[in-house]
Amino acid sequence: ADVAAASHLDGGSSSALRIVWLYPDLLSTYGDRGNLLILVRRAQVRGLAVEAIEVRSDQAVPADGDIYLLGGGEDGPQALAAQRLAADGGLHRAIDRGAAVLAICAGYQLLGRSFFAKGAKYPGLELLDLDSDRGPSRAVGELVGEPDPALGLPTITGFENHGGRTHLGPGVRPLARVSAGIGNDGTTEGAWRDKIVGTYMHGPALARNPALADLVLGWATGAQLTPVDDTWPGRLRSERLGAVRTG
Ligand code: GLN
Numbered sequence: 001a002d003v004a005a006a007s008h009l010d011g012g013s014s015s016a017l018r019i020v021w022l023y024p025d026l027l028s029t030y031g032d033r034g035n036l037l038i039l040v041r042r043a044q045v046r047g048l049a050v051e052a053i054e055v056r057s058d059q060a061v062p063a064d065g066d067i068y069l070l071g072g073g074e075d076g077p078q079a080l081a082a083q084r085l086a087a088d089g090g091l092h093r094a095i096d097r098g099a100a101v102l103a104i105c106a107g108y109q110l111l112g113r114s115f116f117a118k119g120a121k122y123p124g125l126e127l128l129d130l131d132s133d134r135g136p137s138r139a140v141g142e143l144v145g146e147p148d149p150a151l152g153l154p155t156i157t158g159f160e161n162h163g164g165r166t167h168l169g170p171g172v173r174p175l176a177r178v179s180a181g182i183g184n185d186g187t188t189e190g191a192w193r194d195k196i197v198g199t200y201m202h203g204p205a206l207a208r209n210p211a212l213a214d215l216v217l218g219w220a221t222g223a224q225l226t227p228v229d230d231t232w233p234g235r236l237r238s239e240r241l242g243a244v245r246t247g
Helices: 002-007 031-042 077-089 090-096 211-221 232-247
Strands: 017-022 049-054 068-069 099-104 115-116 118-124 131-146 156-168 177-179 191-193 196-198
Touching: 017 031, 017 131, 017 211, 031 049, 031 211, 068 090, 068 211, 068 232, 077 090, 090 177, 090 196, 099 211, 115 156, 131 232, 156 232, 196 211
Parallel strands: 017 049, 017 068, 068 099, 099 196, 115 131
Antiparallel strands: 115 118, 131 156, 131 177, 191 196
């Protein structure tokens, strides 16, 4: 039903922007579909034709997408997703072609060199220069950060829920400096290089950070995107940022 819903978005035009949501059967614990819907919507209001493609973990990963989305997940599904993505190789080929990637939490961790799940260390996809281990406690709650100035984003606001802690190598830059919450390690949050960005902000990441959606869309299209009416996400941002500041 989802694929059918996707294919009528644009009538199947081959020049459409192809947004690939990877492994919704394993990595969709936190309403991650919302990030797909927001990217599709924000492309359409700019007049772009969009094709949304959902790829389950028993299907081959197409290498001809423009944007790839990876969601959050529990430890077991996360480890399985990493194994299947490594065996498939399609995501690596897509990134070599210059595709953009947005990865959330478990999806973010598995893009690195290594991560922990259920007490065991697993190899990641080595697409980002980072390693994840376990922290002293779960990081659960509001996450706020000041983004890397190079990205031109306003303050990021999200909700985090993870046991992992992530340590960045020199091949990536932090997405943001943490001002509330934990993120990677209490100091930095997320990571990016080229057209790949990972974050601990959950499913509503793009609902609360429309500028992050436009960053990824801009990477994928190479286009200057026209402004859209962000009154409602603006209210949501103010409400959540106010909740953190007033405690
Ligand atoms: N299983 C990972 C952790 O706990 C990721 C969790 C998530 O995606 N929220 O660190």
